[in-house]
Amino acid sequence: MLKNDIHHAVEILRRGGLVAFPTETVYGLGADASNPEAVDKIFQAKNRPRNHPLIVHIGSREDLFAWSSSVPPMALLLAEAFWPGPLTLILKKAPHVSLGVTGGQNTIGLRMPNHPVALELLREFGSGIAGPSANRFQRISPTSREAVIEELENAIDLVLEGGDCQVGVESTIVDVSTKIPVILRPGIITADEISEVLGMPLGDKKINSPKVSGSHRVHYAPKTKTIVMSRAEMENGLVAEKKTALLLLSALNVENASVFMMPNNAKAYAKVLYHTLRDVDKKGFEQIVIESLPLNSEWEAVRDRVGRAGVCC
Ligand code: TXA
């Protein structure tokens, strides 16, 4: 059988199985969003608490109306500007959407991904595919087919091939279910870009906002102890006498450490971050030290993920 037999993938989804699929952000673990038993298999496979809602992937902007009971003009503007693409919209759910998908909430996360394999799968399946990142709970999201197999091989019926993910970190999540839109998770599409399309400032994330698994303090974490450190701290010899992997933005000579040079550009950094962490994690280092990142807004998503991978300074 071909790796990418879309008909076979659709057959598996129709009978309630799990198909991992590539997107431009990270690989997703897909199930038929209208089949509660299939959706439950996702939670089992990932060992994810059932109150953490799943994103439903859709194949067209018009599908917004099939999954949400109330699509405000803001949602249409954002879908028009950024879909297909790395943006998830939180909206009021349609009555038929099961609480299993939404983690018990009356809202739903919807995204039209920008990857030819995902779009073909959605088109052939003809309905929504629930899909969290295809990793075990609190681990690094997979950005290649091999990484999905490493994470979840025994729990999945089929893993589609789509090459390395071009974005490399998860989608920006914006809640448009209330009057003032709020970013719940930063991504490569920035708050400024969203605010510009909407022509209004965004609200602050509420303290009691819904459970968002990506908002856990420890998330996207390697197994090796990971620390974020400023360049000044590194230069002052704060890298301890341990066998260390250093992820740097520019060269620095540190005794005992193996240096991994990272791109000095936020988008390029995002693309290789998870792959690098996964790779370094296998090399038997006692600690990973990541150089702290620039503070400007284009780096926000990467800063967020790096901060959650380790103990931030
Ligand atoms: O880029 C992505 O978003 C990837 C790809 C596969 O599409 N998916 C992804 O899914 O990152 P997951 O489950 O790992 O993260 C989805 C996030 C979770 O933090 C979840 O809590 C949040 O979306 N979410 C989903 N529905 C929500 C809702 N109704 N209200 C608030 N947050 C929601």
Ligand code: MG
């Ligand atoms: Mg995830």
